[in-house]
Amino acid sequence: xxxxxxxxxxxxxxxxxxxxxxxxxxxxxxxxxxxxxxxxxxxxxxxxxxxxxxxxxxxxxxxxxxxxxxxxxxxxxxxxxxxxxxxxxxxxxxxxx
Numbered sequence: 279x280x281x282x283x284x285x286x287x288x289x290x291x292x293x294x295x296x297x298x299x300x301x302x303x304x305x306x307x308x309x310x311x312x313x314x315x316x317x318x319x320x321x322x323x324x325x326x327x328x329x330x331x332x333x334x335x336x337x338x339x340x341x342x343x344x345x346x347x348x349x350x351x352x353x354x355x356x357x358x359x360x361x362x363x364x365x366x367x368x369x370x371x372x373x374x375x
Contacts, residue, residue, distance in 0.1 A: 290329055294349055303346060306349075309326040333351070343364050348363055350362075
């Protein structure tokens, strides 16, 4: 099985663009949520880690937005999140959820 990292990045950025509207200032993107039967998609942890690492290293950058001030990427149940401040040039950083 191969994973197209560019596809993961593209889908993440598309989600941000879709949610960039006047009613939203902060977007929280969560992976690892259980479904209605309590099952968790194992690939979600991989998706979170790939995006987190690429954001932290600067290999993935979120383009400027019109309405969103911040994007938070978290994995359900994990003690850490990554926050991307869109209103400054700050580097994305991890913080305890």
